[in-house]
Amino acid sequence: MKTQIWDMRQYSHHSEDYPYLDEIKHVYEQGGLIALPTETVYGLGANAKDQEAVTKIYEAKGRPSDNPLIVHIYDQQQLTPFIETITDKVQILMNYFWPGPISFILPLKRGYLCEKVTGGLDSIAVRMPSHPIGRAILKYVDLPIAAPSANTSGKPSPTTFDHVYHDLNGKIDGIINGDQSEEGLESTVLDCTTYPFKIARPGAITQSMINAILPDAVVDSNYNDMVRPIAPGMKYKHYAPDTPVTIVKMKGKHIPEIMDKEHAAFIFPEVYRQQIPSESLFIPLCKDDQDIKTANHNLYKILHDLDNMDHVHKAYIYGFDINDDTQAIMNRMLKAAANRMIGE
Template identity: 65%
Template sequence: MNTKIWDLRQEHQTTEELDALKEMKRIFENDGLIALPTETVYGLGADARNEQAIHKVYEAKGRPSDNPLIVHIHTLDQLEAFTSGITEEIKKLMKAFWPGPISFILPLKKGYLCHSVSGGLDSIAVRMPSHPIGRRILQFVDLPIAAPSANLSGRPSPTTFDHVYRDLNGRVDGIVNGDQSEVGLESTVLDCTQFPFRIARPGSVTQSMIEDIIPNCITTQGTLDIDKPIAPGMKYKHYAPDTPVKIIEVLNQPPSSDKDWSKTAFILPRSKQNLVPDEATFIALCKDEQDIKTANHKLYQILHQLDQDEHIEQAYILGFPINDQTTAIMNRMMKAADQVIVKGEKL
């Protein structure tokens, strides 16, 4: 397949951009797949009403078909066609956080979206992204666009055009260049099919931010059925580079000098750089252990970088103490490291 590339980073409302948007609309209307930028990660978009198009999404990604997709919209009016049960509390949260990096799982109204987009569930996750290029595309095509991360299933999510191109060139109809994603982690997914609500996937919109809008609206009681996941990333291996990664629980002293660290990368805050062995590769995750926003932004970029550096055979990444601000990044780190944690003094 010949993959078309569009660069929409210049000022919009040009003849060239209008022609590109018209071409994208035709592709979406004819079962095609287009990778487009959002503020979280790049998404692989397809018409959420089209069974054949959604099948192509699963096929292009190598994604299990029971792993539900998130539908992207540009206006609240679109919700009426395929969702129900939107309470005043949900509307209040949508007003507070949309457009933005949060998805709401809502009761699914049958008959509009295709069956596969929800993974066979009676609910659907919906998001309204804030990325200016992604929004222009959604507004122009005016379709509900299902868009999981634009990468091969299980790999680190893509936050740059180059990440998408390496994974999906030749597998999709087109890729839109929109610079690096600002947030860098997938959206928060909030299950609104019950009250109190549940966070099905943590993201940059945190529990405390949500409860600042509606106090005590989130429960941590009960368990989510992982065998029938209601949100992406709940059941299958995700976010993992080919390079083996382990999480360091605490690092207050340099690792043992008796080992050969020449093919090892240490992914740490810059404030910890002095602890890295001279022969090892140092990769700065953020400024210090309080700089969570930068760590979120850079994590996937670094995981991709590991696989591009032929000199790196293993990597260690410093974990963060779990709190409201770090839940999302630790969720992604744990999956990338296949739950492997080591103590710094054991290195």
């Protein structure tokens, strides 16, 4: 299969005249797969009403069929045909956080979306992205677009065009070349099928941010990853490069002694540069412990880059103290490291 490339970078922030929209709409209407940029990560999009098209997503990614997809929209009115109810509390959160990096799991009204998109569930996760190119496409195509991350299942999610091209060129119909994703981690997924709500997957929108809008609306989740997942990223191995990764927890302000330092990369905040062993490679993750937004933005790109470094055989990555702000990045790091951790 020849994968079509549409370069729309120069239109990202300063023009409403987006080229190629007719071509892109035609591919989606004909059941094709196109990777598109969002502010979180690049998504692999297909018409969520087309069973054959959604099946192609699972095939292209090598994704388990019980792993549900998120449906992306441009306007809240698009939810009416396939969402059973939107409570007043959910509506308040949608109005405040959309467009943006949060997905809401809502009760499904059957018969509009194809069965494959839900992973067999009676609910569906929906999101309204804020990326200007993604929004222009969703508005013009005027279809609900099912879009997991545009990568081989289990690998780090793509935050650049190059990541998508490396993984899926020749496997999908097209890739839209946009800017590097601003957030760098997948969206928060909020389960709104019961109240109080639960965070099924942490992301840029945190529990405290939600509770600041609706006090006590969110409680800590207690989902079992080994049962049927209700959101992407819960049950299966995710976010892992081929290079083995180990999380390093600090002893005070000092990196613990690590014996196996040859051919190793240390992915740490800039403030720890002087402590990195001379025989190892230092890769800056962010400025310091408080620079979480930069760490989120950089994480997946660094994990992708590791696998292109022939001289790096292993990586050690800085482990943040887990709190409301760091929950999302530590969730991704722990999965990338298969829970390997030293220094604690």
